[in-house]
Amino acid sequence: MNPRNTKATIFDVAERAGVSIKTVSRVVNNEPNVRERTRNRVLQSVRELSYQPNAAARELSGKRSRVIGLIYENAQEFGYLNDVFNGALGICEPAGYSLLLRPLTLPDSKITEHIRQFAINARLEGIVLPAPMGDLPEVLALLREMRIPFAAITPREPAPDEINILCNDEAASFSLTELLIGQGHQAIGFIKGHPDHGASAKRFAGYRHALKKNRFAYAAPLVRQGYFDFDSGRIAAGKLLDLAEPPSAILASNDDMAAGAIFEARERGLTIPGDLSVAGFDDTRFSSRIWPPLTTVRQPIIKMAETAAGLLIDKLNGSATKAPEAPFECEVVIRESTAHLT
Amino acid sequence: MNPRNTKATIFDVAERAGVSIKTVSRVVNNEPNVRERTRNRVLQSVRELSYQPNAAARELSGKRSRVIGLIYENAQEFGYLNDVFNGALGICEPAGYSLLLRPLTLPDSKITEHIRQFAINARLEGIVLPAPMGDLPEVLALLREMRIPFAAITPREPAPDEINILCNDEAASFSLTELLIGQGHQAIGFIKGHPDHGASAKRFAGYRHALKKNRFAYAAPLVRQGYFDFDSGRIAAGKLLDLAEPPSAILASNDDMAAGAIFEARERGLTIPGDLSVAGFDDTRFSSRIWPPLTTVRQPIIKMAETAAGLLIDKLNGSATKAPEAPFECEVVIRESTAHLT
DNA sequence: CAGCAAGCTGACAGCGTTGTCAATATTAGC
DNA sequence: GCTAATATTGACAACGCTGTCAGCTTGCTG
Numbered sequence: 001m002n003p004r005n006t007k008a009t010i011f012d013v014a015e016r017a018g019v020s021i022k023t024v025s026r027v028v029n030n031e032p033n034v035r036e037r038t039r040n041r042v043l044q045s046v047r048e049l050s051y052q053p054n055a056a057a058r059e060l061s062g063k064r065s066r067v068i069g070l071i072y073e074n075a076q077e078f079g080y081l082n083d084v085f086n087g088a089l090g091i092c093e094p095a096g097y098s099l100l101l102r103p104l105t106l107p108d109s110k111i112t113e114h115i116r117q118f119a120i121n122a123r124l125e126g127i128v129l130p131a132p133m134g135d136l137p138e139v140l141a142l143l144r145e146m147r148i149p150f151a152a153i154t155p156r157e158p159a160p161d162e163i164n165i166l167c168n169d170e171a172a173s174f175s176l177t178e179l180l181i182g183q184g185h186q187a188i189g190f191i192k193g194h195p196d197h198g199a200s201a202k203r204f205a206g207y208r209h210a211l212k213k214n215r216f217a218y219a220a221p222l223v224r225q226g227y228f229d230f231d232s233g234r235i236a237a238g239k240l241l242d243l244a245e246p247p248s249a250i251l252a253s254n255d256d257m258a259a260g261a262i263f264e265a266r267e268r269g270l271t272i273p274g275d276l277s278v279a280g281f282d283d284t285r286f287s288s289r290i291w292p293p294l295t296t297v298r299q300p301i302i303k304m305a306e307t308a309a310g311l312l313i314d315k316l317n318g319s320a321t322k323a324p325e326a327p328f329e330c331e332v333v334i335r336e337s338t339a340h341l342t
Numbered sequence: 343m344n345p346r347n348t349k350a351t352i353f354d355v356a357e358r359a360g361v362s363i364k365t366v367s368r369v370v371n372n373e374p375n376v377r378e379r380t381r382n383r384v385l386q387s388v389r390e391l392s393y394q395p396n397a398a399a400r401e402l403s404g405k406r407s408r409v410i411g412l413i414y415e416n417a418q419e420f421g422y423l424n425d426v427f428n429g430a431l432g433i434c435e436p437a438g439y440s441l442l443l444r445p446l447t448l449p450d451s452k453i454t455e456h457i458r459q460f461a462i463n464a465r466l467e468g469i470v471l472p473a474p475m476g477d478l479p480e481v482l483a484l485l486r487e488m489r490i491p492f493a494a495i496t497p498r499e500p501a502p503d504e505i506n507i508l509c510n511d512e513a514a515s516f517s518l519t520e521l522l523i524g525q526g527h528q529a530i531g532f533i534k535g536h537p538d539h540g541a542s543a544k545r546f547a548g549y550r551h552a553l554k555k556n557r558f559a560y561a562a563p564l565v566r567q568g569y570f571d572f573d574s575g576r577i578a579a580g581k582l583l584d585l586a587e588p589p590s591a592i593l594a595s596n597d598d599m600a601a602g603a604i605f606e607a608r609e610r611g612l613t614i615p616g617d618l619s620v621a622g623f624d625d626t627r628f629s630s631r632i633w634p635p636l637t638t639v640r641q642p643i644i645k646m647a648e649t650a651a652g653l654l655i656d657k658l659n660g661s662a663t664k665a666p667e668a669p670f671e672c673e674v675v676i677r678e679s680t681a682h683l684t
Numbered sequence: 685c686a687g688c689a690a691g692c693t694g695a696c697a698g699c700g701t702t703g704t705c706a707a708t709a710t711t712a713g714c
Numbered sequence: 715g716c717t718a719a720t721a722t723t724g725a726c727a728a729c730g731c732t733g734t735c736a737g738c739t740t741g742c743t744g
Contacts, residue, residue: 057700399730
């Protein structure tokens, strides 16, 4: 009943359909110049035999390896990567592509060499670059030089003919800031993200934009540099709370730093959100599990990864280039870590 | 300076070394019957040309695909999987194997069909089964039937000739329970893990063992069923706290459930660890980031995954079977969510 | 030093596809 | 209805490697 442990070959299909293997190849690869009747006959046999082309033979014969690489930062928040993996895998498999992972530890002075080796050894046809990989100029330069198509997921100005997936970080940051303003907060601290990440600038821009629109003066001491990790959030929050006039709300550029801020506030005996409102960005796995649950911004990562992989595969398959996608919509998730100023 | 975008073939190496391609093949595959001098000459050429065999040609010609699958539960705590991925990838790549990921959503009534298709399509030579995949009897049965070697990471009774990696869950659970007992807790609640996971039974056994050794009566109401997720931990903790004589400490079978327990306790106005000590299992990413930081147990997941992949590859390469590994050692990590009873 | 086994090496045929190009079938044009 | 042009099909050679097997070298035995 089940297909056995073996696979039908192109010969089996050809024989059953009464055509040459070359014709089967044409049908399977959607090439033109096959009569409709013939095509149907072949497709029928393909179905009956559950034929699937042998990837190794294909790669050896043609130039195509049908392998896509996914390069990611190892230390990265893993909920994000989980979604990226799932999105990309979900698209690659049905399309007949394999997805190969390559963790990288940043900073990495030999990063281009690592990627080059990876690309050559695995014979990659294309590469998916989740943030922050798409933010590294040397990586982009390398891939352009090697002429390997890639799809970056990052708020980058998309170069012509390059695939870039982004969401409206800035608008979400704007909304989140306005939410805090609407709650009566007058002094809102901001913890910036890692300067090498494209998202950092966008999120900061949204904050400034909201301040401006609401006629708040921009106060430099209320803005601190963080690096997207828990500890940097904790330290930055500490500095904000040390101010003579500390903020009543802190907006961190991601949830790890927001968790750090909450941790630091707790250590100082402050209650959240009574004494301090805290909001983050990303809606990671633990955002809803810490106490209090974190107000944050959710991105449709899975969809973004699916789109990235899909557009990349379209490009590799030589399909018509899709119109550049509009940014994906982020969603502000309001939980209990933020509250109206009493 | 850098190797170019192209790869040397076996012909290039053979020519340079002045031997036939077959001899190069022998050297590269570590086959016997090559004179030492010849072997060195070939290795020299291999090095000079940075030769790496073409995987597609190898697969097409020989029977070996050098592809290993990694099947995992999608919803899984991702810090665990991150470590598994990194461990396995770190071993596979240098050994010349590719690692293909396959997320699965449990429960899955068609799981065997999914795995079968995956194995056939990707021509898997072997499979790594992180928990809880190695706990599913139908999966094990399928792989045995298909004669695909696998390495399970789970506290399972290792069948002869099968690779199984485990750590001393039970001993760690025992220590953790004794820790709580040592802190003066008289009533210690326990939240069991998902019944389909092998680890659940082990962790529970450690708890019971510690009670027994310390001459504590086993009280059934203090033990609640959980399913390794946050919500089930929350619910189970709720039931424990509803008891007429609630426990002063709760040991949850993983950190997600421990986080749920803390959450629930907070909602009821209890302070941790003042009113209630809570401990978990796994040392996930957020264990040290919630407040208070969680007392838990850390497993050497990366090493376990490395060992699993390494033994599997050894088996595929036909190397001598290693002696069965001793269980890996877990480490109890004491943080602030547990305290002496005052 | 012949005779034989074991050690070493290479020629050659696949492996299952795709690319090339020639052969054949169909259609269009007049 | 015939020819030219075009659409469809197939024969065959790669692709880069491993398996098989035969041939050539050694080294050992008596």
